[in-house]
Amino acid sequence: MxxxxxxxxxxxxxxxxxxxxxxxxxxxIIKTKKPAETLNEAANFFRGHDIESLGVGAFGPIDLNAKSxxxxxxxxxxxKDWKNFPLLEExxxxxxxxxxxxxxxxxxxxxxxxxxxxxxxxxxxxxxxxTGVGAGFVKDNQVFKGFSHPxxxxxxxxxxxxxxxPGVCPYHDDCIEGLVSGPAIEKRAGVKGTDIxxxxxxxxxxxxxxAQALVNYTLVLxxxxxxxxxxxxxxxxxxxxIRKEFARxxxxxxxxxxxxxxxxxxxxxxxxxVIGAAALARxxxx
Ligand code: ADP
Ligand code: ZN
Numbered sequence: 441m442x443x444x445x446x447x448x449x450x451x452x453x454x455x456x457x458x459x460x461x462x463x464x465x466x467x468x469i470i471k472t473k474k475p476a477e478t479l480n481e482a483a484n485f486f487r488g489h490d491i492e493s494l495g496v497g498a499f500g501p502i503d504l505n506a507k508s509x510x511x512x513x514x515x516x517x518x519x520k521d522w523k524n525f526p527l528l529e530e531x532x533x534x535x536x537x538x539x540x541x542x543x544x545x546x547x548x549x550x551x552x553x554x555x556x557x558x559x560x561x562x563x564x565x566x567x568x569x570x571t572g573v574g575a576g577f578v579k580d581n582q583v584f585k586g587f588s589h590p591x592x593x594x595x596x597x598x599x600x601x602x603x604x605x606p607g608v609c610p611y612h613d614d615c616i617e618g619l620v621s622g623p624a625i626e627k628r629a630g631v632k633g634t635d636i637x638x639x640x641x642x643x644x645x646x647x648x649x650x651a652q653a654l655v656n657y658t659l660v661l662x663x664x665x666x667x668x669x670x671x672x673x674x675x676x677x678x679x680x681x682i683r684k685e686f687a688r689x690x691x692x693x694x695x696x697x698x699x700x701x702x703x704x705x706x707x708x709x710x711x712x713x714v715i716g717a718a719a720l721a722r723x724x725x726x
Contacts, residue, residue: 443721444491444537446482447544447713448472448498448527450519450571455482457489458718462555465489475525483534493538495721497547497713498527500574504542504588512541518610540720544568544713546583548706549576551716552667556707561664565657566712567592569650570670573617577661583720584661593617597652600645616653620646622672638677647678651685654703658694669706679705 442465447454453470466489470481486494501515512528528541542550549566558564563579573593577584584590594615605628607618618624625633629642636642654666668682683699696702706712 441725442489442491443718443725444486444489444494444535445714445718445721446494446496446498447547447717448496449544449713450499450517453478453482454714455485456714456718457486457491458715462715462718472519474521475527475530479530479534483531486535491535491537493540493721493725494531494535495540495542495547495717495719495724496527496531497542497544497717497720499572500543500589501591502527502541502543502589504585508588538721538724540717540724542583542717542720543574543576543589545574546576546578546585546589547714547716547720548669548712549578549667549716550583550719551708551712551714552706553578553581553716554719555715556712557667557704558665563661563663564665564667565661565663566667566669566706567654567657568670569620569622569668569672571622573621573653573670575657577663579663592653592657593621595653595656597649597656600648603645616649619649620672622670625672633672633675638675643675643678643681646672647681648685650678651682651689654682654686655689658690658696665701666703667706668703669710669712673705676705679703 441460443458445456455468456464457466459465468485503510503513514522514525517523531539552558552566553564565577567575575592599614608624609615609618629636683703687699
C-alpha cells in the first residue's frame with residue numbers, strides 16, 4: 441500500500457510517495473507557480489504510483505471548518521493566485537483518492553510527534569520561525585483543531601519599551617510573526633538573517649519575543665514538549681537564549697522539569713512536514 445504526501449509551501453511543493461514501512465520510495469520537488477500548473481505537475485507525479493490516499497500539509501490560512509462552504513480553500517494569502525483556491529477539492533478531483541488536508545505546521549507537528557523529537561510524550565507543539573511564524577499542537581496522536589486551525593503565529597507579544605520597529609504583519613502591529621519572522625529580522629537588521637553576527641543584539645530581541653510566545657502557548661495548552669524549527673532557528677545559538685528568557689518570564693509559576701528537554705530542536709531534517717502529511721493520509725485510509 442502506497443501513500444502520497446505533499447508539503448505545499450509558498451516557494452515549493454515537496455511531493456513524496458511512501459511505502460507501508462514509511463520509507464520514501466519516490467520524491468519530487470515542484471516550484472510553486474499558479475495553482476493549476478503546480479497541481480498538474482504534482483498530479484502527474486502521483487499518477488505514476490498507485491497511491492491509496494494523499495496527505496497535504498499546506499501554507500495557509502486554510503479553511504478547515506468541515507461545516508463551512510469554503511472548506512478546504514486557501515484563504516487570506518498574499519499569493520493572490522492562490523487566494524480562495526479550493527485546494528482540497530481540486531486534489532480530490534485530479535487524483536480520485538481520499539485527501540487529508542491540514543496546515544504545514546500541523547503536519548510538521550504530527551511528523552515530529554510520531555517519528556521525531558516528541559515520540560516519548562503524549563502532547564507536543566511544533567513552531568516554525570521562517571518566512572512566517574506558525575505553530576501546531578498534537579495531543580493523543582491527533583492534530584488539534586477548533587472551528588478551523590489555530591493561528592498561533594499571530595498572537596500579540598509585549599513590546600520592548602524602546603522597540604520602534606513597526607513589524608511586518610499587514611494585519612497586526614505587534615504579533616510574533618510580524619516581529620520575528622525571517623523577513624522581519626531582515627528588515628529590522630537591514631541585512632539577511634544569515635549575515636547577522638551571532639552576538640548582535642537583534643538576536644536578544646528575537647529570543648525575548650519568541651520566549652514570550654512560548655510562555656503563552658505553555659500556559660494555554662500545557663504541551664509536554666515544544667519543538668522549534670524553521671529557517672531562522674538554523675541560528676542555533678537562539679535555543680539557549682530562548683530557554684533562558686522563557687524560564688525568566690515563566691518565573692517558576694509552572695514547574696518544567698528540564699527546560700533543555702522542554703524546548704528543543706526538530707529531529708527530522710526538514711522532512712517533518714512531508715512525513716507528517718503522510719501520517720495524515722494514513723489516518724484517513726485506515
Ligand atoms: P519557509 O518558512 O518558507 O518554509 P524556511 O523555514 O526555510 O522557509 O524560512 C525561510 C526564512 O528563514 C527566510 O526569511 C530566511 O531569511 C530565514 N533563514 C533561513 N536560514 C537562515 C539562517 N541560517 N539564519 C537566519 N535566517 C535564516
Ligand atoms: Zn499578525
